[in-house]
Amino acid sequence: MIARVWICTAAAVALLVVRSWAVAADARPPSTLAAAKQAASIDSPELAAFKKAIRVKYDLKERAFAAHDAETIVTKFYTPDVISVEGGGGIYVGRDQIRPLYQRVVKDSLVKVDSVYTYVNGNAGWDWADFHVRFPDGKQKPFTFAILFLWAKVNGEWMCKGDYFLTGSFREGKLSSDPPPAP
Numbered sequence: 001m002i003a004r005v006w007i008c009t010a011a012a013v014a015l016l017v018v019r020s021w022a023v024a025a026d027a028r029p030p031s032t033l034a035a036a037k038q039a040a041s042i043d044s045p046e047l048a049a050f051k052k053a054i055r056v057k058y059d060l061k062e063r064a065f066a067a068h069d070a071e072t073i074v075t076k077f078y079t080p081d082v083i084s085v086e087g088g089g090g091i092y093v094g095r096d097q098i099r100p101l102y103q104r105v106v107k108d109s110l111v112k113v114d115s116v117y118t119y120v121n122g123n124a125g126w127d128w129a130d131f132h133v134r135f136p137d138g139k140q141k142p143f144t145f146a147i148l149f150l151w152a153k154v155n156g157e158w159m160c161k162g163d164y165f166l167t168g169s170f171r172e173g174k175l176s177s178d179p180p181p182a183p
Contacts, residue, residue: 050120053158054127054151058113065111070102079152079159087166108140109133116170123153130169143176144169 043051057077064072074095078084084092084101092098114130127149134142147165151158168175 047118047120050125050151050158051115051118054118054125054149055115057158057160058115058129062111062113065106065109068106070099070106073102073106074099077160079154079161082160083162085162085164087164108137109135114171120151125151125158127151128170130171131165143167143178144172146170146175 061073061077064070064077078095078098080095082092082095082098084098090101092101110133112132112134114132115127116130117128119126129147129149131145131147132142133144144167145165146168147163149160150162152161153159166175167178
């Protein structure tokens with residue numbers, strides 16, 4: 001009986017939360033990138049500071065790729081308990097599992113991170129981004145990941161707790177049916 005009451009109460013709370021979100025959003029969920037960007041166009045001081053801090057991390061990651069330095073990415077960008085998920089591919093839990101992945105991919109590729117939609121609240125935030133990958137040798141075709149970075153403030157520093165990525169682009173508004181080249 002107690003479990004049944006708890007489940008009903010939880011369902012009622014969830015319904016109220018969803019309804020309050022709909023009211024807060026004027027009952028019209030954003031359906032396009034333009035709507036999402038417009039909603040995020042006025043940066044609060046908290047959001048502006050978060051965007052600046054994660055841009056520093058993205059710059060670090062881009063420089064580490066250019067220097068073929070996997071260890072900087074693994075230890076200065078990601079938390080020890082990171083979870084990285086490739087849609088339709090692998091799941092990597094912890095630095096020890098992502099290290100071999102980055103040791104492979106930094107050898108021959110360069111990257112650029114393009115933030116598209118960013119959210120922060122206190123010590124947690126996320127960033128939807130386009131993660132552009134190119135190959136200086138010209139032997140492989142460049143591609144883009146649509147990626148969600150999950151962030152947490154750890155000891156005063158923003159660190160990536162995880163990411164989820166698929167081949168595609170938020171700016172283009174589509175996913176790709178072509179898989180990226182194998183690392």
